[in-house]
Amino acid sequence: MGQDPITLIIRTLGEIYVFMLVLRFLLQLARADYYNPISQAVVRLTQPPVRPLQMLLRPRGRFDASPLIVALVVKAVTLLLIFQLAGALAQASINPLQLLIFSAVEVIDTILTIYFWAVIGAVIISWISPDSYHPAPQLLLQLTEPLFALARKVIPPIGGLDLSPILIFLVIQILQSQLGRLLAF
Template sequence: MEAVNFLLNFLFDTYIMILLLRVWLQAARADFYNPFSQFVVKATAPVVNPFRRLIPGFGGVDVATLVVALLVGIGKFVVLSLLNGAPIDVLSFVLIGALFTIKQAGFLVFWVMILMALMSWVVQHGNPIQLVFHQLTQPILNPIRRVLPDLGGLDLSVLIALVALNFLNLFIAGLLPIWRIL
């Protein structure tokens, strides 16, 4: 049973991250024709497109994809509870699913920044994934770079952003004890 729980957790978590990545790509106006962006759109289209016909975007945000991500987050806890014989409480599932989706968004930002930093050391310029990650993280990192003094080519903006994300995660975890189980 533990192996099934692991596999379901992995599948739900990965798909929520891909859904949130789609929202982030659209919000950052990343290159739609990039192969990585095309993968994200094609991986989410079968589930998202029916919702996009019903739920319009708002202010440049793909609300339909956010709703789908929330539903997948709620569905994760419903499926795992049913599988493990836990009681069903709809309100709790909605709250936990929403908190989990928010936490996954922060987790996604964290890992995109880590991967972007690692790729900047290893991968030569022009890699399609690196270009998209650069487009995604610039709105977050540029305000930090404007405040930091010039350190002679050393860019600490990623480190500061990661510390800030971890601080927010711990701060919210302190306010919401249920956050720790997510």
């Protein structure tokens, strides 16, 4: 907890922007409503660094890897700045491959964390206000529905009870524990 305030600010800003970039990718992948005000805000905030890469890579259908690549770069730069502030660069050189792998693992962990909280939100919304017209619940349900549909293929609803969130939570926890092991090496 005794962290340098500048390091905390850099880490927080980097993680927020990586979150926005990953969310943009996931919303595109889930074919969420592009005209939803929240989607529009995410696109507007992430468009400046993504646009040049989109021109270079040309998205294929709904799969646009540009936000993920920018998220990877932002994560790597954030980590590099944090290591530099901590004085780690003065003691030893940082292997660029290790930095790239660590950044990729962190981006994957961000994807899993977004889905974890989105599934919790979707479950709560389904109990409280399943037919809400507010943009946030609609976007949340659009983001999680492809994941629920995939899980329902494995565990179909039993007597009207949908157990797919439990399977999703289990898979996310297993994947995150394995990512933690990967970082330990």
